[in-house]
Amino acid sequence: MAEINWPWQYNFPPFFTIQPNKETQKLQLDAWKSLVLDYCRSTKQCVIDVREANNSPVFHNAAISRKLPPEGILLVLEELAASGNAEPLDKTKTRWFIFWRTLQEL
Amino acid sequence: TRIKLRTGIVGIERSIHEKNKVTDESITVAFQDLSKLMTMAKDMVVISKTISDKICNHQGEISEDETVKFKSYLLSLGIEDPVTRNRVQNENQFYENLAKEISKILLGTIKEIGGMMVLTDAYCRVNRARGLELLSPDDFLNASKLMDQLSLPLKLRVFDSGVMVLQLLSHDDQILVRETVLLLRNHSSMSPQELSTLVKIPVSLAKERLIVAEKFGRACRDESIEGLRFHVNFFLENRS
Numbered sequence: 268m269a270e271i272n273w274p275w276q277y278n279f280p281p282f283f284t285i286q287p288n289k290e291t292q293k294l295q296l297d298a299w300k301s302l303v304l305d306y307c308r309s310t311k312q313c314v315i316d317v318r319e320a321n322n323s324p325v326f327h328n329a330a331i332s333r334k335l336p337p338e339g340i341l342l343v344l345e346e347l348a349a350s351g352n353a354e355p356l357d358k359t360k361t362r363w364f365i366f367w368r369t370l371q372e373l
Numbered sequence: 374t375r376i377k378l379r380t381g382i383v384g385i386e387r388s389i390h391e392k393n394k395v396t397d398e399s400i401t402v403a404f405q406d407l408s409k410l411m412t413m414a415k416d417m418v419v420i421s422k423t424i425s426d427k428i429c430n431h432q433g434e435i436s437e438d439e440t441v442k443f444k445s446y447l448l449s450l451g452i453e454d455p456v457t458r459n460r461v462q463n464e465n466q467f468y469e470n471l472a473k474e475i476s477k478i479l480l481g482t483i484k485e486i487g488g489m490m491v492l493t494d495a496y497c498r499v500n501r502a503r504g505l506e507l508l509s510p511d512d513f514l515n516a517s518k519l520m521d522q523l524s525l526p527l528k529l530r531v532f533d534s535g536v537m538v539l540q541l542l543s544h545d546d547q548i549l550v551r552e553t554v555l556l557l558r559n560h561s562s563m564s565p566q567e568l569s570t571l572v573k574i575p576v577s578l579a580k581e582r583l584i585v586a587e588k589f590g591r592a593c594r595d596e597s598i599e600g601l602r603f604h605v606n607f608f609l610e611n612r613s
Contacts, residue, residue, distance in 0.1 A: 294612060
């Protein structure tokens with residue numbers, strides 16, 4: 268498994284709480300998006316299951332004992348879907364395809 | 374007074390019985406008076422309702438002074454009829470005077486404690502100082518609401534959470550946020566409790582202060598099982 272370059276936000280506890288301030292939240296979600304994409308690319312992963320996501324280190328930083336709550340994960344995935352980097356596999360939105368590159372980029 | 378005919382146990386029993394009778398009577402009399410008083414009050418309510426209807430119907434005929442007088446009657450009866458009253462005149466003179474008095478009493482202390490006081494604390498202080506003729510929370514709130522219009526040095530402020538405070542008119546959120554961020558930077562992160570002990574303000578105010586800083590985009594929150602903590606907003610500061 269390839270070594271992942273964790274961004275500084277990953278060790279910043281507020282990263283794991285969805286911020287109520289809209290401007291801050293946008294910056295936070297942008298960081299999350301690029302983190303999730305990088306992670307999936309380097310681990311060669313293309314499906315994320317919201318129920319199991321907390322087992323993967325990307326959403327759960329054991330070193331500072333913080334995890335992103337499921338609502339937060341869903342929010343990140345929705346954001347990814349908005350930019351064409353993700354797509355729900357089912358109607359309940361539990362399993363998601365992650366596209367390392369968007370269709371436009373190809 | 375009655376002459377006791379008998380002594381001994383029967384005599385004692387009788388005198389106890391007599392006493393009970395007397396207290397019973399005085400109790401019934403007291404309650405009779407009370408119910409009479411209540412029926413009178415009911416009449417007053419009905420009358421004042423009709424008068425307020427009249428005022429609403431013919432707004433021009435009654436002079437300003439009369440409505441002021443009428444409103445003080447309503448207040449003395451304890452009738453709350455704000456909708457119709459508000460149409461006649463925006464607020465009562467009683468409240469205006471009260472607002473002036475409150476700001477006079479509290480101005481010094483509020484300056485001392487950093488320019489902000491929770492409304493419940495202010496209420497405690499004023500009533501404690503008064504001793505007699507205490508204020509009801511409603512009176513206090515209504516008077517505080519008027520402070521802005523009367524251009525007093527204090528004003529009422531309601532936070533998003535619903536917490537109400539009295540603050541100095543000269544109070545500036547910008548300065549406070551700057552101070553809060555400086556403290557956050559020195560301590561890397563803080564919970565409302567920690568801030569409250571550090572700057573010696575109530576926890577509720579410390580929390581509001583942090584939330585204001587968050588609203589300005591200078592702080593961000595970390596919510597976990599350890600509780601709610603605030604950090605400097607590095608999302609914004611480290612933006613490349």
